[in-house]
Amino acid sequence: MTQHAADGHHEIQVRGARENNLKGVDIDIPKRRLTVFTGVSGSGKSSLVFGTIAAESQRLINETYTAFVQSFMTSAARPDVDAMHNLTTAIVLDQERMGVNSRSTVGTATDAFTMLRIVFSRLGDPYVGTSSAFSFNTPEGMCPRCEGMGEVTAVDPDQLVDREKSLNEDAITVPNMGVGTYNWETFASTGLFDPDKKLKNYTDAEWEDFLYKPATKVKIGTKSFNYEGLVVKIQRVYLNKDREAMQPHIRAFADRAVSFADCPDCGGSRLSQAALGSRINGVNIAECAAMQISDLAAFVRGLDEPSVAPLLVNLIGLLDSLVEIGLGYLSLDRSTGTLSGGEAQRVKMVRHLGSSLTDVTYVFDEPTTGLHPHDIARMNDLLIRLRDKGNTVLVVEHKPEVIEIADHVVDLGPGAGQHGGEICYYGDVAGLRASDTLTGRHLDHRARLRETFRKPSGHLSIKGAAQHNLRDVDVEIPLGVLTVVTGVAGSGKSSLIHGNLAGRDGVVVADQSPIRGSRRSNPATYTGLLNPVRNAFAKANGVKAALFSANSEGACPTCNGLGLIFTDVAMMGQVASVCEQCEGLRFTPEVLTYTLNGKNISEVLGMPVEEAVDFFPSGQAHAIVSRLADVGLGYLRLGQPLNTLSGGERQRLKLAIHMAEDRSVYVLDEPTTGLHLADVDQLLALLDRLVDSGNTVIAIEHHQAVMAHADWIVDLGPGAGHDGGQVVFTGTPAELIADADTLTARHLRDYVA
Missing domain, CATH: 1.10.8.280 (ABC transporter ATPase domain-like)
Incomplete structure (x- = not known):
């Protein structure tokens, strides 16, 4: 299905996109508009937006540099696409965690701390030097004992x-x-x-x-x-x-x-005694960095000093943007490694709101991740502001609240993996609603409250929880039911649950954190599926099982079973190219002559999970692939490298593994991340099955369908940061809607109405 807009230069033209599962997609995307890409997980949204449009834009920009400069950059392969026209500079704001460098903080990542240092170097009393005297990353500013780390x-x-x-x-x-x-x-x-x-x-x-x-x-x-x-x-x-x-x-x-x-010398502030001794209105720079950003904005507003007036205007603008985007509860001294994926994406976003660049293509990956319905409206305002500055905004998103504000919607599908990769709908939101696509049909779909709520079989007690902003919280989490923990971003949900339940007997946490060693690992190795598969191949062919591991004897000797050759080119870092010896198949030619039910090991690892369910009709292999299908990963290929999975996919993979263990309490952190509205129903059915077979499920979640489906709700707030940290409601969703006046209650009331 080809879509064309009127005039050539006003849209980004994509012709014949075949990256991953895309089936020769042709599309024109209007510039300076807000386009939302929808479709089930694995339908090809990311392949089109990130893997084709953003990737080609960034590759072309790199090609404009001299050969000398290019030698310092990683070279990217050209995406699998026939032609692309009228691309603009693409800036990708994804949910990859920001570098876990222990010297990186929210203040250094947003330039807010740099501006604050200049203010202190001009106004601080006594005067201690230029702005570098206030930096914990320079010899003159850092505390000598801890070398600017803040910890001993x-x-x-x-x-x-x-x-x-x-x-x-x-x-x-x-x-x-x-x-x-x-x-x-x-x-x-x-x-x-x-x-x-x-x-x-x-x-x-x-x-x-x-x-x-x-x-x-x-x-x-x-x-x-x-x-x-x-x-x-x-x-x-x-x-x-x-x-x-x-x-x-x-x-x-x-x-x-x-x-x-x-550190006993600097009290954890990372700074030298001289820097700590310089004050503005009685406050030093470390105390400013430790303030909640919303409070710091008020402090900076109170500084009236003509000599730094333009700088103060910029700093206030930056701090206000952080508050507006729902990060006012953070402090500038917060280490970036401790931010969630959603928080990291919003910190990156703030850097671009103040930018003077226009005619840029901004690419977002589920910008509402980690946001309460109350915060989504503010995120929408920011997306619209970026568009109104004259930029093209492309958003991959599932939440109906974001789809509603789109100028254009591109819906991919109809299914996932090999069943996706086509454009099912292109046009405005009203047309999507009227279309007979999966997304169109589910746009106004609402989960209902339960008719009856399951009764708890006991309780997990949390007493005196005081991590981060929690205020000495006592709460009983019911066992044997589905509990949803909710509240605005920064209200204390993760601190309460991860900080007090992780590590207890029988409690398993499935989160979205990266999986180590993920270049070599894939769903088959990570879930233990490879063992029964290797044994089945060995038995069918009368050879040893080690031949069927790409990490062992059967591996292609040229690429050591990776299927790719990583070359260190001068200063460019590593460049990947497909291994010419095995053509990316990862095994020796001898191993590929052995088959099981007509397929060799490379073909089996290339299979999507849903096909593998039929291919392995019984035994341990069947049990493992069935669990992967249950958690909504039927479209993943068994041999797909784990470093290509999104946070939501990683979480569902971990859940599938833990379902095989003898654990009884499952803690999930936003399990709906990356799920289409239609897949959320499947997830709810899975959570019900877990609970009905005697387990406890505790989900930290903002998705209103999950709240409506819960047996019990623990709502934190009333606000974020020091305005949060308290339990503002516990009870059934029905009681929340009937009696409570929390932000969650107001939004859930509208949702079920």
């Missing part, structure tokens, strides 16, 4: 040793330091300690040397050793390393042995 690490000696034992009895419990290892020798053979003496009997001097002696050369007879105390060694070997790069058992040890405390 303390090591607990009892996590390193068993004091009841001697060195010869394996007293050191640190990984890779058992009896006989080189590390153990440096303690047992230096002559400083009696290897048969129990550690609890050491003198104070011996204990001090054993743990804290700085690196020194020790001579024993003709041999000389480098000796350092155990805690000193642990800090050097383990703690100065990137936590993410550690092996899991080392990371578990480091988490056990090390506690992080605010």
Whole structure:
């Protein structure tokens, strides 16, 4: 189905788009308008918007640079598309978490802290220097003790040793330091300690040397050793390393042995004493950075100083935008690594609202993720403001409130995966409503309240919860029912549930966080499906199972079973190209001669989950793929790399795995993320099945269909940040609608009406 608008230069033209599952899509997208792309998960929305339009725009911009500059950039392959015309610069605002660099904060990521530093360098009393004197990322501004990190690490000696034992009895419990290892020798053979003496009997001097002696050369007879105390060694070997790069058992040890405390010199503010001593109206820069952004905006408004007037106007504008976008509850000193995907996307968005660029194509991925219905209206205003500045705004979204404000809607489908990739509707919202597409039919669909609410079989108690903005909260979460925890963004939902239930016996948390090692991993390896599949291939062909693993013997030797060759090109980082030896199939030619029911291992891994349900009619393989289909991932290919999955898909994959375990309490964080209105019903049916088979489901969720479907609601608020942190309602959805006057109650009342 081809769609054309009137005049050539006023629309972005796409011809013959075949990226991923797109089936030769032709479309014209009007410029300087707000276009929303809809369709079920896996229908091809992201392939068209991100994989084709945004990818080609960014590739063409890179090609305008000199060869020298290009050598510093990662090179992108041209998307699979016949032709594209009239592209403008694309800026992608996705939900990838912002870099987890521990030096990055909301203030540094938005330039708000940079502006604040300049204000302090001009107005602060006493004067301490230029703006870099207030930066915790420069030598002159950082606290010397913690080097601008704000934290110091303390090591607990009892996590390193068993004091009841001697060195010869394996007293050191640190990984890779058992009896006989080189590390153990440096303690047992230096002559400083009696290897048969129990550690609890050491003198104070011996204990001090054993743990804290700085690196020194020790001579024993003709041999000389480098000796350092155990805690000193642990800090050097383990703690100065990137936590993410550690092996899991080392990371578990480091988490056990090390506690992080605010730096005693700077109180966690990361800054030098000089910077902390300079004040404006009695307030220093660290106190400004720790304020809730909505309060900081009020403080900055109170500064009347002609010498920095233009700067103050910009800073106030930036802080107001953060408040307007629903992030007023954050503070500038909040580390960006702790933001959710939705929060990260909104922080990135604020950087562009103040930009003087126009005629840019802004591309959004579900900008309402993590937003309460109350906040969605404000997000809509921002999308419209970006459009009205003369920009093209493309939004991938499922929420009817956002679809309503679109100038144009592009609906993809009709199904997911191989059943999608076509344009089902193109036009305005009224036309979508009247169309017979899945999206059109569901636009006004409402979940109903339950006729009867399930009765709890007991309760999980949370007492005195005080993490982040929670105000000493006591709450009973019912067991054996579906509980929805709701409230505006920043009201304290995650703090309450993750902070107090994660880690309890029988509680499993399925969230949207990235999955480690996800370039090699895929749904087949991650769910354990590959084991029964390999065994079935081995049995059918009379060969060994290891041949059918792309991480083992059967792997193509050229690409080591990745199907891609990653080349480090000068400064460009890694460039991926399809392996010419196996043509991306990942296995040796010999392995591909073995078949199971007429398909080789590469063809089986290329299968979507829904096809695999029929292909494996019984046994463990059938059980695993059925669970993947149950959670709405029927369109995923078994061998699809996990790093191509969205946050919502990752969460549903984790849920499918946990459904096989003997756990009884499931905590889900916005399980509707990335789900089409039609798929939400399927998710609700799945949650019902989990509860009806004796489990407890606790969902942190803003989607009103899920609230309406709940047995019990815990509503937090009344606002965000220091205006939140309290339980403002607990009870059934019917009671919420009938009696409560919270933001959630008002919106849910309208929804079911």
